[in-house]
Amino acid sequence: MTSFTKGVSMFLLSIIIMALLITTVLGFMLGFSHPLPWILIGFLIFIPYLHEFLISRHNIKWDPSMDTGIDLIDGDHKKLISLINQLQNATQYKVDDHIIDQIMDDLLNYTKYHFDREELLMRSNQYPDYENHKNLHKEMISKMSECMEEYKSRPENTIDDALNFLKNWLIHHIKGDDRKYIPYIKNSNLNNHERTI
Numbered sequence: 348m349t350s351f352t353k354g355v356s357m358f359l360l361s362i363i364i365m366a367l368l369i370t371t372v373l374g375f376m377l378g379f380s381h382p383l384p385w386i387l388i389g390f391l392i393f394i395p396y397l398h399e400f401l402i403s404r405h406n407i408k409w410d411p412s413m414d415t416g417i418d419l420i421d422g423d424h425k426k427l428i429s430l431i432n433q434l435q436n437a438t439q440y441k442v443d444d445h446i447i448d449q450i451m452d453d454l455l456n457y458t459k460y461h462f463d464r465e466e467l468l469m470r471s472n473q474y475p476d477y478e479n480h481k482n483l484h485k486e487m488i489s490k491m492s493e494c495m496e497e498y499k500s501r502p503e504n505t506i507d508d509a510l511n512f513l514k515n516w517l518i519h520h521i522k523g524d525d526r527k528y529i530p531y532i533k534n535s536n537l538n539n540h541e542r543t544i
Contacts, residue, residue, distance in 0.1 A: 360398065367391050402439045406432040407514055413521045415529050419468070423461040424521050430454040431513050438506050447506070451498065454513070455491050462488070465525075474531045483524055487516060 367387050374384030407428045415421055434450045462484040469477045494509040 360394075364391070364394060367394075402436060405435050405439070407518065413518075415521075415525060415532075417468075417529065417532055420465060420525070420532075423457075423464065424517075424525075426457060427454070427461060427517060430457060431510070431517065434513075435510055438510065444502060447502075448499075451495050451509075455488070455495065458491060459488060468532050469528050472528075472531045474528045476527060480524060480528065483520070487520070490516075 367390055371384045371387040371391065374381065374387055377383060409425055409428060413421075413424060415424075430450065430453055434447065434454060437447050437450055466477070466481055466484065469480060474480070490512065494505065494512060497505040498509055
């Protein structure tokens with residue numbers, strides 16, 4: 348959703364709320380026992396829930412197909428999804444650019460942290476495709492850094508592209524590339540590796 352579309356959506360929502368408020372006040376002129384103003388109040392109460400639902404449609408939701416069966420990795424993946432969803436919500440609610448910058452920094456730092464943990468597990472379990480997987484991680488960090496730089500120079504034009512890239516890459520990586528190392532990690536003694544990570 349472009350910033351123009353977001354602006355129009357917020358404007359229309361504001362108009363609807365104002366119209367409901369005015370109609371509710373006018374409805375009370377019919378008397379407090381008349382059902383019209385009370386129905387309108389019900390709509391006013393419902394609007395924030397509807398708005399939240401519409402915004403959450405764009406968020407990534409964890410589903411069983413993302414589950415690796417490795418608690419350490421699944422926890423990291425859920426944290427990454429949470430950070431991407433925070434970024435999505437921040438852009439939808441048009442929060443201060445400083446907050447968006449902080450979320451992006453947190454996302455980049457946690458991604459690096461997760462990749463280090465994942466690579467340690469792969470290395471310590473002699474995963475045969477370790478180098479290729481590590482290169483995928485390097486490419487992702489490079490692309491994320493590039494997206495962040497583009498965002499800092501042209502925030503309005505690039506944030507949606509960055510979000511789409513992050514969502515698509517993460518889901519593809521979790522459901523695709525990460526599935527390949529699962530048998531190697533599951534057959535190892537994870538308890539020893541968790542202590543060293």
